[in-house]
Amino acid sequence: MRGFVLDASVASRFVLKEEYSGEVEAVLADFREGEVELSAPSIVVSEVGSALRKACVRGLIGEEEAVDGFGAFLGLGIKLLDQGLDGCVSALRTAIEGRMSFYDAQYLVACRALGVPLLTADDDLLRRAGEAGLGVHIRDYRRAGRPAAS
Numbered sequence: 001m002r003g004f005v006l007d008a009s010v011a012s013r014f015v016l017k018e019e020y021s022g023e024v025e026a027v028l029a030d031f032r033e034g035e036v037e038l039s040a041p042s043i044v045v046s047e048v049g050s051a052l053r054k055a056c057v058r059g060l061i062g063e064e065e066a067v068d069g070f071g072a073f074l075g076l077g078i079k080l081l082d083q084g085l086d087g088c089v090s091a092l093r094t095a096i097e098g099r100m101s102f103y104d105a106q107y108l109v110a111c112r113a114l115g116v117p118l119l120t121a122d123d124d125l126l127r128r129a130g131e132a133g134l135g136v137h138i139r140d141y142r143r144a145g146r147p148a149a150s
Contacts, residue, residue, distance in 0.1 A: 003037035004119040005110045006078065008047030010138050011040060013121065014076070015048070015069030016055055020121055020138045027119070027141055031076070039079040039114060041106040048073055081110050100128055108134060 004027075013024045030036040052066040061069070083091065087109050095105035104125050111118050111134040118129045121138045129135030 001035065001037055003039065003114065003116040004136070005107055005114060005116055006038050006040045006044065007104075007107045007118060007120045007122060007125060008044050008051060009121040009125070010119050011044050011073065011078070012048045012051035013138075014073050015052060015066075016061065023138045023141045027138070028076075031078075037079070037116075038076075038119075039081055039110065039116070041083055041110045042080045043103055043106055044078075045074070045080065047103065081113075083109060083113075087113065098128055100125075104128065 010024065010027070012018075013020065014028060027036065027038070031038050049070060052061070052070055055061045056063055056066045081087075083106060087106075091102055091105040091109045094100070094108055095102045098105065098108075104122075107118055107120075107125065108129060111129065117134050117136045118125070119136050119138060119141065120126050120129065123137075126135045126137050
């Protein structure tokens with residue numbers, strides 16, 4: 001089974017309808033059918049919650065839609081990773097060396113730990129992940145993530 005680490009730029013699109021919604025729906029369909037495994041550092045919960053709050057403040061979605069969507073996201077069963085002390089230290093080193101946020105570094109550390117690529121819509125993070133051979137843009141999911149047709 002193919003696996004990915006999701007970052008918040010993809011995970012928030014499970015609720016917010018933004019660019020690449022067709023690809024996001026394909027990810028969800030494959031996940032629900034057991035064809036792809038999805039994991040994320042536990043920080044993704046806070047980042048998705050923050051994205052939904054911002055969407056409410058900007059008037060893009062209502063409060064109930066945000067709360068219901070957040071509940072649906074939490075109920076998907078995406079494997080949330082506790083990176084532990086060693087993982088956090090590794091993320092800090094990665095952040096410092098890569099001149100990136102600690103949050104972004106946590107996604108890359110998760111990819112390395114699981115041996116799977118990052119699935120992202122964040123071009124800057126994709127570039128950083130790509131330098132480590134760890135990144136797939138959501139627009140390329142259908143090529144990179146879908147099982148081959150039989």
